[in-house]
Amino acid sequence: MTSVETKRTGGKPRTEVRAGPGLLRRNATRVILAVLILAVIACVVVTPAFLTPANIRAVVQNAALMGIVAVTMTPMAMSGNFISLGTQQSMVLASMSFLALLSQGVPAFVAVVVILAGLTLLGVLQGVIVALGLNSVITTLAFGVIVVGVIQKVNSGGADVTAGDHPVGWGAATVLGIPLQVVVLIVVTVLVTGGMTGTTMGRRAMLTGANAAAAKVSGIPTNRVTVGVFALASAGMGLAGILGAAQFGISGPGDFSEITFGAASAILIGGTSIAGGMGSALRSAIGAVVIGGISRLMTLNSFTPGTRGVIEGALVIGVVVAVETARLRRTRG
Amino acid sequence: MTMKFLVKYKDYVYRVALIVGWWGVMAAIAPAFRGEASLVGSLEFLPLLGLIALALTVPLIAGEFDLSVGSMAALAGVVAVLTSPLGLAPAVLAGTLAGGAIGALQGYGIARLPISSVxxxxxxxxxxxxxTYVLANNQPVPVEDLTLTDPLFDTYGVFTISTIATIVVYVLVGLFLAFTRFGRELYAVGGGRKEALAMGIPLRRTLPLAFMFSGGCAGLAGALATMKGGTADPSSYANMLIVGIAATLIGGVGLTGGRGTALHAFLGSLLLCVLSAGMNFAGQTPDTTGIVTGVVLLLVIAVSVASRAIRDRRSLAAMRQAGLELVRGKARAAH
Structure with a gap:
């Protein structure tokens, strides 16, 4: 298994193609695992109740939505398209319209299909615009602003939406004792990880991020790659929005306010380069769980929102610096 | 002469025309949006939006992102309110200096650590x-002496102290970027990072400077707006990042570094201010303004992408033509 990496350190650009047989041979993975293990040890020492099955379930369940968004957005970041600045808006669109459809008596299955299709189309539209030459930051930003405007226009007054007489029965469902959201996260992670490493399209996305010019010259349909990664990310937001709506049964324009930078943090903690060219969907999922775990731990120990923010932000910076330092040492040594 | 001027500054002329055009259309639709009232309404939002846009522009010129401007503005707002017993000017100055100092530290960290600015x-x-939450003790902090902030509401023609301060800061930063060595170095590291480093322009001098300006502008924006509002809410200004980026990009500042001036950021902010004030006067709700803002953002950027593509194609055609003539000339000479 090879991975192509481009990075800029101290201004010296270097490109490296390296081979490593397994997941554990990669430094980034090792650093993330070390952080994860340290975090778990710290949790258990500080709060013995942390390792109970009920608590672990709560952590993973809370992290699942952010994880789904982070995992499906990882190919976008890896292909050099940054992160979507319209994440929250797309998720709110999905969750509010899901509940609105249900309250009109539309069967849940139909509503899920309609919304996933609609969100995918929204992603395709953004991907096409980016492929035409517009910057992805501008495009996702503009779509976010437009989407939130449309939501508020349709739902005048900014009131919360519920499913009315047709409440969702499966929002808190479990499969073999595992919450539905977590099952979806696992399935999505397996699919995206497999797709990125095991399919032509996935390898092409990674190569496009490593060096877009080289990818284009070597005949990779970079435009199709762009449209594909945007569609996937947008569908992921739709899925997370639907699951959120099903879980809470109520949705408003202010929901998921921390998801945009939360998902970005998860991707970063997972060691994916936001500039493109390298990354792993599995590690993004782990990143989301780490954030969820630490956040839960701080809640259990009644930290104030301020202290929690300082620790979470410092964790993002610390882990990214640690991952990059480890990578540098490996390339230099 | 005038034609030459228009072509040379077509970037600015195009945006000024958009601003005047929008103002004209809105004045025609909404009778309230005319004369002094329309200017006062448009300038009301300029200090906050304009300074945030400038805070994003300076690092962008140096090829870096500063996504922390919204939090920085909230932090400076709390600092200003906490230091307000010292007086209005010292409080605003304290917020600005706090922003500048934290920004310089951020820039130093980005220059020295193996981590991207994003x-x-x-x-x-x-x-x-x-x-910000810790400083504010997790709750909104009011200004104790409410008469303190009265000067912020005094008007001088269509201007207030905040808009005058904003314009002064824009002029100073614009002159700094355009005419000083340190300012030109920011363009150098943004436009050609490798070449600038090879020339001996170190990142640990340029990036702290860029982020100091960014933090200072965001701090001033937050301090002025918070003092005017009378209460520092630790959760405020989170959405200013998105609006600020929109203003910066509409103004024509490049995302890839080395392109853009303070005037670009100013015109972009002014366009958004006139746009939202006009919609407001015409009785439109903020959500319509949001939709229009998004569409305008996409259109303005699409026009600049298209015009660049046309220019590239033209220069390519000219080069081909020149090449052809060269070959023909040689062939003739060989005869």
Whole structure:
């Protein structure tokens, strides 16, 4: 298994193609695992109740939505398209319209299909615009602003939406004792990880991020790659929005306010380069769980929102610096 | 002569025309949006939006992102309110200096650590928000002496102290960027990072400077707006990042570094201010303004992408033509 990496350190650009047989041979993975293990040890020492099955379930369940968004957005970041600045808006669109459809008596299955299709189309539209030459930051930003405007226009007054007489029965469902959201996260992670490493399209996305010019010259349909990664990310937001709506049964324009930078943090903690060219969907999922775990731990120990923010932000910076330092040492040594 | 001027500054002329055009259309639709009232309404939002846009522009010129501007503004707002017993000017200055100092530290960290500015400022936007909550003790902090902020409401023609301060800061930063050595160095590291480093322009001098300006402008924006509002809410200004980026991009500042001036950021902010004030006077709700803003953003950028593509094609055609003539000339000479 090879991975192509481009990075800029101290201004010296270097490109490296390296081979490593397994997941554990990669430094980034090792650093993330070390952080994860340290975090778990710290949790258990500080709060013995942390390792109970009920608590672990709560952590993973809370992290699942952010994880789904982070995992499906990882190919976008890896292909050099940054992160979507319209994440929250797309998720709110999905969750509010899901509940609105249900309250009109539309069967849940139909509503899920309609919304996933609609969100995918929204992603395709953004991907096409980016492929035409517009910057992805501008495009996702503009779509976010437009989407939130449309939501508020349709739902005048900014009131919360519920499913009315047709409440969702499966929002808190479990499969073999595992919450539905977590099952979806696992399935999505397996699919995206497999797709990125095991399919032509996935390898092409990674190569496009490593060096877009080289990818284009070597005949990779970079435009199709762009449209594909945007569609996937947008569908992921739709899925997370639907699951959120099903879980809470109520949705408003202010929901998921921390998801945009939360998902970005998860991707970063997972060691994916936001500039493109390298990354792993599995590690993004782990990143989301780490954030969820630490956040839960701080809640259990009644930290104030301020202290929690300082620790979470410092964790993002610390882990990214640690991952990059480890990578540098490996390339230099 | 005039034609030459128009072509040379077509970037600015195009945006000024958009601003005047929008103002004209809105004045025609909404009778309230005319004369002094329309100017006062348009300028009301300019200090906050304009200074945030400038805070994003300076690092962008140096090829870096500062996503922490919203948190920085909230932090400076709390600092200003906490130091307000000292007086209005010292409080605003304290907020600005706090922003500048934290910004310089961020820039130094980005220059020295192996981390991109995007990753660093995603982290620091969470950290600074946390610090803001800690300073504010997790609740909104009111200004004790409400008469203190009265000067912020005095008007001088269509201007207030805040808009005058904003314009002065824009002029100073614009002159700094355009005419000083340190300012030109920011363009150098943004436009050609490798070449600038090879020339001996170190990142640990340029990036702290760029982020100091960014933090200072965001701090001033937050301090002025918060003092005017009378209460520092630690959760405020989170959406200013998105609006600020929109203004910066509509103004024509490049995302890839080395392109853009303070005037670009100013015109972009002014366009958004006139746009939202006009919609407001015409009785439109903020959500319509949001939709229009998004569409205008896409259109303005699409026009600049298209015009660049046309220019590239033209220069390519000219080069081909020149090549052809060269070959023909040689062939003739060989005869």
């Amino acid at each position: 990753a660093f400022t995603i982290g620091s936007l969470i950290v600074l928000r946390g610090v």
